[in-house]
Amino acid sequence: MLPDSFRFGVMEGKGNVKVREEKLPNLKDDEVLIKQEACNICTTDYQQWQGKREHQGYPMAGGHESSGIIIAKGEKVSNSLTVGDRVCILYDFCGDCDKCKKGEITSCRNIKQFGKNYSDKYYGIFGFANYFIRKSKSVVKISNELSASEAGFVEPLSSVLKGMRKLRINSGFDTVVVIGGGTMGLLNAAVAQAMGARVIVSERNPQKVKKIKQMKLELIDAGNEDPVEQVRKRTNGNGADIVIIAVGTSSANEQALEMIKNDEGKILLFAAGYPAPELNIDSNTIHYKQCELIGTYGSNLDDFNNAAKMLSEHRVNVSPLIEEKIPLTRIQEAFEKASTRGNYRISVLLQS
């Protein structure tokens, strides 16, 4: 029997996340009812909880790294989606605007990623709900072999894939340095490696250093070594072909500019930072070094699809990036742990 209500995590204000319950609406022709299984807590979520992004609005029915199983589908939903399929949720999008026509759904001109899209009461897209109804176009299928928490990585992975598209890695040749060994840094590292780059991760936090070693990634222990010097040394003095800045700080920007090779290097500005990190560079330097500073944010429909494919085919292994799984009933504790420096993804289990 199908549920008629759903429970979900809501950030009600700074430091306060609760579980609430609402009625499920009727399933429409083009919708699927998803039994959501897990949702991982992203920085956007826990910084809202920490009060650092209050401009996003309360109450926030957040969570956007969620996966589950289709348990019912509307009449017009195609045969490509079946009851029993594991799916990952995407942001909803209008499908009409020029951005959506290009697949750039995170830039949709009509539906904002963290707006009140599903409810007049709540911001957010209800990732932390145990059941939810979504448009069938707003999910992608993923292998049942993965855990629900691993499947939750489709959204962050899609944003990494967009960055990689923009970087145009020279597979088999490039040496990529990732500054920052947090979840997004290591996800970038794992993908760059899967795409045939040599990858070096620079990090100073001892807990993260340990994780990097455990994942057998090449490490610069920035607490004990000079990252710029190490990059030069390990590349025969050439510098990195590519630097991915996965931590939003002025010092990371500065290091990146010193680490890249003398000509034709590329720097990906993957992470935002608050306050906005400085970038001390004049245009002559970019000109003469023939380098590229590349910004990336969001992802397109194909990136989401490819992220699901990449996980389903075990091209990257995200399981080391799951710090702990905590049931929905203890969601407040989950947010506390997610906010703890040095922790990787906390996954909220939605059926327990």
Next chain:
Amino acid sequence: MLPDSFRFGVMEGKGNVKVREEKLPNLKDDEVLIKQEACNICTTDYQQWQGKREHQGYPMAGGHESSGIIIAKGEKVSNSLTVGDRVCILYDFCGDCDKCKKGEITSCRNIKQFGKNYSDKYYGIFGFANYFIRKSKSVVKISNELSASEAGFVEPLSSVLKGMRKLRINSGFDTVVVIGGGTMGLLNAAVAQAMGARVIVSERNPQKVKKIKQMKLELIDAGNEDPVEQVRKRTNGNGADIVIIAVGTSSANEQALEMIKNDEGKILLFAAGYPAPELNIDSNTIHYKQCELIGTYGSNLDDFNNAAKMLSEHRVNVSPLIEEKIPLTRIQEAFEKASTRGNYRISVLLQS
């Protein structure tokens, strides 16, 4: 006041196209009601009428090069589409399957391009209807400055744009030979030129030769000149960088293989032919000439969007490719003219 029925052209059998009338269904939340203005007759259409593609099925409510004006919209249709907007129609697509997620809507796994998608009675997508209701996702906006018949070129232009993506023209440098000066040949020629290629069109039909001259395209008059010799001569003996085969015949294939440069040439198989044209080449030749044979068919959502953009910005001018405009009431005559050798697009005016 909105219409409650619509009239539309139907191919009922070989050589027989009639206008029928049906009730319009209720407009759903995610749909738009379009006052269709013009629909151009494509080869797929007139060959069905000629009885050459009977396997596609009768009755066929064909036409897929159609444009019109939105006169009503469902409640959930986004602000990007407004009453009064000129739009071009696309094929419908499920949006759920892996192909649709990649935007490859003409390869949708669930909705066939010329299936019974809108009706149990009729094949086709009702391009020749004076009014029709469509999903809002299945249209793209286009400038009101263009005529309705010009706007109808979005679909064929999108297929040309897909071919160009696959060709990766070296803009500013490449010399592109187009074999065949019919509508699709000249559309390929116009686009390649707009993308910065030198373009030469080879054609033998005197009526088409005249059109090519009128469009001020560089011509090989294949009735009076040897195309292979001419290409060699006009390229200092090098041959063409790219040959686009826009007519499906064995002799066109043969010419293309002789016209391309000795190494690293690219041939685009743009046109199908019936019976299937032969391709006499062994794999050593491809290997040693380092050439590429590239197939293309259909288009993706972004190609449709780009086609609308290209036309709206007057990057290509399709008006010379419109042979004649004929009202819906005389659709049988329109098909006769469309089937006449040497004619370019016949545009059916749907409001008269």
Next chain:
Amino acid sequence: MLPDSFRFGVMEGKGNVKVREEKLPNLKDDEVLIKQEACNICTTDYQQWQGKREHQGYPMAGGHESSGIIIAKGEKVSNSLTVGDRVCILYDFCGDCDKCKKGEITSCRNIKQFGKNYSDKYYGIFGFANYFIRKSKSVVKISNELSASEAGFVEPLSSVLKGMRKLRINSGFDTVVVIGGGTMGLLNAAVAQAMGARVIVSERNPQKVKKIKQMKLELIDAGNEDPVEQVRKRTNGNGADIVIIAVGTSSANEQALEMIKNDEGKILLFAAGYPAPELNIDSNTIHYKQCELIGTYGSNLDDFNNAAKMLSEHRVNVSPLIEEKIPLTRIQEAFEKASTRGNYRISVLLQS
């Protein structure tokens, strides 16, 4: 009879350029003797004359935009170069280092572009010589149909082509704004147009504004219009897909950042400026706007070759960029005119 000495322009110090004469050495196996016909005066040259780049060293036998005719060749020079061929001169390069193996000859690790490569006495590569002996690998052939002064554009054009490679213009779709209508700005504009972009040039100097109109390029008259506002207005509010900064100033940088579209824009830092222009941007802006700042400098062997091909095939017309032709005997006057604000290339005729 072949000459046994050559006359050439030498910058002896600030504001002082003279013609000197030296003996020609014996022609080696792998060398060609070139009767040089014209050499255009580049910024690097006249700023040396103005004393703004004294660090480059005196005496400077400058000039690097030179063309001529082969009048003798060494025994081992291949059949691809013949007496009578028109050629453009390139920088010399070692051919051994990793940069040269990649064709990146302007980054050669052993032969500096403006070093004392041909003489112990003089810096520079003797572009302003009436005869000179060069390695056969350091020339590219170009059509005899062009004037010698036009042929001299191969070097600056090659640097524009490198920038275009890095920009990856979306031909047929992109709108490119060029800030600065000097020689290099208009060369960028002409090439972008030849590659299928819509091009808009922004310039405030009335003399240059006149030239832009004469070349029938789309103009923003920055003395009378607000460039940022104009770009937004002329692109339906979207902004430019690409901005090429062809004048090295902080205000040009600032304008570029305001002119590009809101996401996925690209800015090419084509020009250096002295003092180094500021770039006021934080990394969050690059991240969220998903834009690219791309540096370019120099060119590779293929760019030189392509520049010769592009000119030979009349894909771009550089003749409007030649301000005046002045004989070698009046080279001091030529430098005065080259240094005059608003002037385009001054071409020194070497045989008169």
Next chain:
Amino acid sequence: MLPDSFRFGVMEGKGNVKVREEKLPNLKDDEVLIKQEACNICTTDYQQWQGKREHQGYPMAGGHESSGIIIAKGEKVSNSLTVGDRVCILYDFCGDCDKCKKGEITSCRNIKQFGKNYSDKYYGIFGFANYFIRKSKSVVKISNELSASEAGFVEPLSSVLKGMRKLRINSGFDTVVVIGGGTMGLLNAAVAQAMGARVIVSERNPQKVKKIKQMKLELIDAGNEDPVEQVRKRTNGNGADIVIIAVGTSSANEQALEMIKNDEGKILLFAAGYPAPELNIDSNTIHYKQCELIGTYGSNLDDFNNAAKMLSEHRVNVSPLIEEKIPLTRIQEAFEKASTRGNYRISVLLQS
């Protein structure tokens, strides 16, 4: 003390390879004297020995997969090459023609790869010589950490890299099937894997099957499994994204066409075959399947450079592809073994 003569292997006729001795000429300014250490026997070589390529001409001083140490250099050779450097030999090239300007040295218009380039008496480039003098531009540096026989792989690896450039592998996503597990097949496989593809090798020869297992590559044992069925099965019915045909036979071509995915697949014609393999495909099939048939042959200067970089950085391991090392004095035996079905590269040691 430097040698004044050199010994080298010469194919004097079918089945007959001898060691001869000649005087070394004087070292010119732009040349290096190389103490050659190893040269691997390629198919071109042993098929000449077998009499299958007699059109190439006798006596053939073959061998083109050679490496050695610089023991002397001419006065004008740059600092990038030093006595003691390990280098790999390239084909010689004119440097003047349009092909060379593009770096496409194996297509040089003036110096044929297997012509009489170094001698009036002998075809070939003297790969099997213990000492040889070459232009400094015709070598690339490679790490001393590799064995001389491994370093010999630069030439075949460069040709694989050209193929990969043309294939544009979608790293991290594509599944690549290689048909044929000989030296070139496994080299393609190793590189595709290093570039982030999933790779499956299809082979029926038991000796080669064993090697593939030893290299831990995913195998289709074509003697016991149906390759087409296996590819479909292992890709969820989709077929391969890319098929590389590394054995020149009609049946390989046929399999490739059946193995690739239904749309947008790519087939690389890597291998030639004698007699020329058939390719049974009509142009409608290429059109509707939107597939690409891509030829590749030879390599450019950058490919050679990249091959040396790839080996030096241990991105691929070629040591399993060396079947046996045999001294120059036993070169006849080396050719016998190279001609033996199932064997990988036989490496001729030139200093013993």
